[in-house]
Amino acid sequence: MSNVHECSGPLWVAAVALIDAAGQVLMQKRPAEAAHGGLWEFPGGKLEQGESPEAAAVREIAEELGVILDPSDLQPAVFASGSTEAASRRPLVILLFACSRWKGVPAAEGGASIAWSDPADISKLPMPPLDYPLAEGLLRLLHANAF
Numbered sequence: 001m002s003n004v005h006e007c008s009g010p011l012w013v014a015a016v017a018l019i020d021a022a023g024q025v026l027m028q029k030r031p032a033e034a035a036h037g038g039l040w041e042f043p044g045g046k047l048e049q050g051e052s053p054e055a056a057a058v059r060e061i062a063e064e065l066g067v068i069l070d071p072s073d074l075q076p077a078v079f080a081s082g083s084t085e086a087a088s089r090r091p092l093v094i095l096l097f098a099c100s101r102w103k104g105v106p107a108a109e110g111g112a113s114i115a116w117s118d119p120a121d122i123s124k125l126p127m128p129p130l131d132y133p134l135a136e137g138l139l140r141l142l143h144a145n146a147f
C-alpha cells in the first residue's frame with residue numbers, strides 16, 4: 001500500500017455554468033500565454049487546501065468575473081475526470097455547477113475574454129479536453145429542464 005504522504009490525490013477544480021434569463025451560458029477564453037491558452041472553458045479554478053467545491057466556485061467566480069454568487073444557488077450539474085496535461089499527469093476532476101443568480105455584471109479579468117453561448121453551441125468552441133464532456137452533460141440536463 002502506498003504511503004499517504006506520497007499521494008497528493010487528484011487536482012480538484014470547481015467550475016460554474018452561469019445561465020442567464022435567455023438560457024445562454026457564460027464561457028471564458030483563457031489568455032494566450034496561459035496553459036491551454038486561447039481555449040474556451042467554464043470559468044472556475046482549483047480548490048485550495050481544505051476548501052469546499054462551493055467555496056472555491058464562489059471565490060474563483062469573484063476573482064475571474066467580478067460577480068458574487070450565493071453558495072446556495074450553486075446546483076451540482078456534472079463532473080469530468082481525466083488527468084492534467086503537465087508531465088506529472090496528475091488525476092484531474094472538474095466539478096461543474098449550474099447557477100442562474102448572481103450579483104454584478106460579469107467582466108473578464110487578466111487577459112481573458114468572455115462570451116455568452118447557446119448551450120448547444122458550446123461544444124463547437126475550441127476547449128481543453130474535459131470541458132467537452134462537461135458541455136455535453138450540461139446540455140443533457142438543460143434539455144431535461146433539470147435547473
Ligand SMILES: Nc1nc2c([nH]c(=O)n2[C@@H]2O[C@H](COP(=O)(O)OP(=O)(O)OP(=O)(O)O)[C@@H](O)[C@H]2O)c(=O)[nH]1
Pocket residue numbers: 013034035036041042044045046083084085086092094128129130131
Ligand atoms: N478546464 C480545464 N482545465 C484543465 C483541463 N486539463 C487540464 O490539465 N486542465 C488544467 O486544470 C487547471 C484548472 O485550474 P485553473 O483554472 O485554476 O488554472 P489557472 O491556470 O487559471 O490557475 P493557476 O494560475 O492558479 O494555475 C489548469 O491548470 C488547466 O490547465 C481541461 O480539460 N479542462
